[in-house]
Amino acid sequence: MTDQTDIARARGLKSLLPAAFNLRDAGTLLGLILIFVVFGVLSPVFLTAPNLLNILQQSSINACIALGMTFVIISGGIDLSVGPTAALSAVAGASLMVAGVPLPLALLAALGAGMLCGFFNGALIAYAGLQPFIVTLGGLSLYRALSLIFTGGNPIFGIPPEFRSFINGDLAGIPVPVVIVAVVAAILWIVLNRSPLGEYILAVGGNPEAARIAGVPVARTKITVYMLSGGLAALASMILMGRLGAADPTMGNLWELDAIAAAAIGGASLMGGKGSVIGTLLGAVILGSLRNGLTLMNVQAFYQLLATGIIIIVAMLIDRATRGKG
Amino acid sequence: MAEATARLRLEGIQKSFPGIKALDDVSFSVMPGEVHGLLGENGAGKSTMLNILSAVFAANAGRILIDGTPVNLTDPKSARAAGIAMIHQELQLIPALTVAQNIFLGRPLSKAGGLLVDRRAQEARARAILADLDPAIEPSRPVSELKVAQQQIVEIARALLDDARIIAMDEPTSSLTPPEFDNLAALIEKLAGQGKSIIYVSHKMNEVFRVCDRATVLRDGRFVTTVTIAETSEAEIIARMVGRDVQTEGHVSHATDEVALSVSDLGDGRLISGAGFTLHKGEVLGVAGLVGSGRTEMLRLVAGIDRASTGTIVKDGRTCHFRSPRDAIHAGIGLVPEERKKDGIVRDRSVASNIALPCMETFSSFGLIRRKALRKEATALMEQMHLRPPDVDRAIGLFSGGNQQKAIIGRWLAADVDILLFDEPTRGIDIGAKSEIYELIETLAAAGKAIVVVSSEMTEILRVSDRVVVMREGRIAATLSGDEITEGRIAAHAIPQSKARAPQEPPQPQEAHHD
Numbered sequence: 001m002t003d004q005t006d007i008a009r010a011r012g013l014k015s016l017l018p019a020a021f022n023l024r025d026a027g028t029l030l031g032l033i034l035i036f037v038v039f040g041v042l043s044p045v046f047l048t049a050p051n052l053l054n055i056l057q058q059s060s061i062n063a064c065i066a067l068g069m070t071f072v073i074i075s076g077g078i079d080l081s082v083g084p085t086a087a088l089s090a091v092a093g094a095s096l097m098v099a100g101v102p103l104p105l106a107l108l109a110a111l112g113a114g115m116l117c118g119f120f121n122g123a124l125i126a127y128a129g130l131q132p133f134i135v136t137l138g139g140l141s142l143y144r145a146l147s148l149i150f151t152g153g154n155p156i157f158g159i160p161p162e163f164r165s166f167i168n169g170d171l172a173g174i175p176v177p178v179v180i181v182a183v184v185a186a187i188l189w190i191v192l193n194r195s196p197l198g199e200y201i202l203a204v205g206g207n208p209e210a211a212r213i214a215g216v217p218v219a220r221t222k223i224t225v226y227m228l229s230g231g232l233a234a235l236a237s238m239i240l241m242g243r244l245g246a247a248d249p250t251m252g253n254l255w256e257l258d259a260i261a262a263a264a265i266g267g268a269s270l271m272g273g274k275g276s277v278i279g280t281l282l283g284a285v286i287l288g289s290l291r292n293g294l295t296l297m298n299v300q301a302f303y304q305l306l307a308t309g310i311i312i313i314v315a316m317l318i319d320r321a322t323r324g325k326g
Numbered sequence: 327m328a329e330a331t332a333r334l335r336l337e338g339i340q341k342s343f344p345g346i347k348a349l350d351d352v353s354f355s356v357m358p359g360e361v362h363g364l365l366g367e368n369g370a371g372k373s374t375m376l377n378i379l380s381a382v383f384a385a386n387a388g389r390i391l392i393d394g395t396p397v398n399l400t401d402p403k404s405a406r407a408a409g410i411a412m413i414h415q416e417l418q419l420i421p422a423l424t425v426a427q428n429i430f431l432g433r434p435l436s437k438a439g440g441l442l443v444d445r446r447a448q449e450a451r452a453r454a455i456l457a458d459l460d461p462a463i464e465p466s467r468p469v470s471e472l473k474v475a476q477q478q479i480v481e482i483a484r485a486l487l488d489d490a491r492i493i494a495m496d497e498p499t500s501s502l503t504p505p506e507f508d509n510l511a512a513l514i515e516k517l518a519g520q521g522k523s524i525i526y527v528s529h530k531m532n533e534v535f536r537v538c539d540r541a542t543v544l545r546d547g548r549f550v551t552t553v554t555i556a557e558t559s560e561a562e563i564i565a566r567m568v569g570r571d572v573q574t575e576g577h578v579s580h581a582t583d584e585v586a587l588s589v590s591d592l593g594d595g596r597l598i599s600g601a602g603f604t605l606h607k608g609e610v611l612g613v614a615g616l617v618g619s620g621r622t623e624m625l626r627l628v629a630g631i632d633r634a635s636t637g638t639i640v641k642d643g644r645t646c647h648f649r650s651p652r653d654a655i656h657a658g659i660g661l662v663p664e665e666r667k668k669d670g671i672v673r674d675r676s677v678a679s680n681i682a683l684p685c686m687e688t689f690s691s692f693g694l695i696r697r698k699a700l701r702k703e704a705t706a707l708m709e710q711m712h713l714r715p716p717d718v719d720r721a722i723g724l725f726s727g728g729n730q731q732k733a734i735i736g737r738w739l740a741a742d743v744d745i746l747l748f749d750e751p752t753r754g755i756d757i758g759a760k761s762e763i764y765e766l767i768e769t770l771a772a773a774g775k776a777i778v779v780v781s782s783e784m785t786e787i788l789r790v791s792d793r794v795v796v797m798r799e800g801r802i803a804a805t806l807s808g809d810e811i812t813e814g815r816i817a818a819h820a821i822p823q824s825k826a827r828a829p830q831e832p833p834q835p836q837e838a839h840h841d
Contacts, residue, residue, distance in 0.1 A: 196686035
């Protein structure tokens with residue numbers, strides 16, 4: 001029987017708990033506001049509408065990758081292969097476009113290529129039981145090599161202008177990439193918080209063995225998150241390709257690190273079982289604002305890197321301190 | 327006896343966590359050479375007390391005196407220096423390191439001016455200490471090769487190396503077999519004979535009565551009483567722990583003749599072979615046997631968690647081949663695992679989410695979970711089971727063991743399985759919540775569910791079972807029913823008859839006739 005101590009303990013925590021998830025996101029938001037205030041004071045241009053839209057646009061590619069990364073991290077894994085996956089998808093999509101394949105088909109093929117990379121990662125992790133870090137490290141070299149070999153190392157030019165103008169256009173004044181990522185994020189929020197798949201991902205990341213015994217399709221869930229990550233990497237590559245007008249086989253170098261950073265700042269735990277779509281979006285915008293603000297202030301790239309590193313570590317320290325030891 | 331001579335005296339210990347008082351003005355003392363039981367239900371404050379004693383955290387008020395002198399314990403290191411050692415329930419050894427390396431972990435003997443670890447000296451020292459405890463433990467072997475009981479002895483050896491005068495043991499027998507407990511009891515007696523003070527935390531009354539001289543009972547963070555074991559009874563202590571009488575009413579059978587599950591010739595190619603039993607609707611089948619006799623392993627095969635290499639499982643007339651727990655669940659079989667934390671709960675998720683895991687799809691339409699319906703169903707289930715606190719949105723990890731168990735059972739009711747497999751259903755659960763679980767099992771049987779209960783506690787087997795199968799060395803040694811279900815008969819079948827014959831490879835066919 002639960003004795004009074006337990007009940008008392010329960011009451012003490014109960015008032016805190018329903019708020020806990022939002023509390024973490026609120027903390028990330030507070031961090032973002034702080035950065036806005038600081039740069040707003042330091043630079044008159046920073047808080048203007050065009051610049052804010054600019055920040056969102058610059059953050060959109062990382063946000064897209066980081067959303068996939070968040071799902072992988074929640075499931076207890078990691079995906080280091082997102083950059084090369086993006087490059088391979090871009091190369092595949094661009095080749096088809098240049099060869100005259102209709103645009104929607106080429107785009108679908110690019111997304112398919114990304115998801116195939118993810119499937120390969122996921123199958124090795126779920127069925128062969130290999131560690132996600134190592135599998136996707138292998139994928140990182142593998143997919144990069146494939147895109148370099150296929151293109152001979154040269155970028156593919158000749159992206160159809162209608163695709164370029166679509167990506168570079170805007171919807172009701174908001175850049176298309178931002179709209180795309182916002183829609184994706186909204187869908188993913190619903191998946192994580194309202195769908196069985198979301199519950200499965202959280203359960204598999206929180207306690208894989210208990211999830212299996214409770215009848216969760218663990219292998220299927222894992223493969224799904226890696227395919228999602230691969231698909232989102234492909235989507236990000238399409239955005240970048242549209243902006244640059246070329247598919248570069250070296251595209252996406254170190255994207256995985258920015259994505260992990262955004263997810264972690266947003267509250268994803270590398271131990272699995274925890275993470276937030278909103279948090280990750282805020283995390284990506286925090287990193288984007290930082291770069292934008294420092295550039296406006298003419299701070300050298302080397303120092304920007306320094307600031308990024310400091311922000312990540314400070315964010316984690318604050319996270320640790322506010323979450324307690326649990 | 328003058329209190330001044332106490333080896334350890336705790337005075338007015340008080341500890342609060344945000345919102346609650348975990349310990350409120352608790353005082354007791356332990357004499358040199360005394361084995362002192364620390365008893366109470368989960369949440370009574372035993373763990374908090376041990377944590378204060380080993381200085382994991384500090385008390386808000388109160389004093390700790392050793393040999394009459396107040397000590398200031400600031401961190402675990404200072405507690406160790408003061409002669410207090412803790413043997414944790416979950417052993418804190420590093421499996422890949424050797425026995426000697428574990429014993430000297432954090433305080434190595436060195437040579438070459440402190441640059442190198444002196445392995446030989448460590449092993450010699452370890453051997454000297456172990457000679458007194460269990461000479462069969464070889465200091466140069468990795469700890470992973472030892473049995474749990476031996477690992478525990480390595481922990482005790484570590485405590486002795488630190489020259490501990492006060493050794494606190496937290497549920498030391500949770501994974502020991504009866505003979506291993508006998509060894510531990512003898513060892514405790516020996517240590518007490520050498521003047522060590524032992525604090526023994528346990529749920530099991532028979533152990534407390536076997537090893538303890540006195541015992542202190544805590545309830546709701548308050549001191550209830552300190553009793554001399556020779557002058558009290560189990561019933562009295564339990565009544566003091568619970569604060570009321572615990573009924574142990576008779577067993578009612580709801581078994582029918584309708585076969586729910588029949589298992590034959592089940593084997594896993596390792597431990598289990600030729601295991602078979604029949605389970606009827608409304609029946610509670612107890613599975614008794616020693617630790618290591620294959621009870622859990624058999625249950626896991628039936629639940630599809632591990633793959634069977636031989637045998638057939640026939641449920642409702644259909645032969646099943648389970649390739650995953652999911653298959654078994656779809657066939658209507660659910661397992662309530664022994665290790666709740668590891669195999670049962672997803673700690674950070676709500677009770678409702680944990681309940682819905684096996685049947686998320688049934689709570690969804692158009693790919694989205696119907697949260698309201700799920701919440702309603704979970705709340706209704708948990709109301710029946712008296713979940714406390716009655717909040718299904720709260721993370722399951724914040725509930726006590728008994729309440730977590732209710733949620734896991736509720737999971738299978740929500741999934742509407744008709745066969746429930748329980749592995750040690752009341753392990754780590756308070757005495758009060760225990761009888762609730764028993765009542766629940768009976769209610770489920772009355773509702774026509776077929777139930778298997780694996781248990782190491784004889785009283786539990788006797789309390790819940792309509793029939794009992796006894797396992798021995800991976801096989802079914804006997805099936806008992808009615809008046810045959812007695813402690814003596816179960817034990818007789820559970821214990822391997824002849825040590826010489828037991829370890830042999832599968833018995834040869836012609837030899838089988840000589841039995």
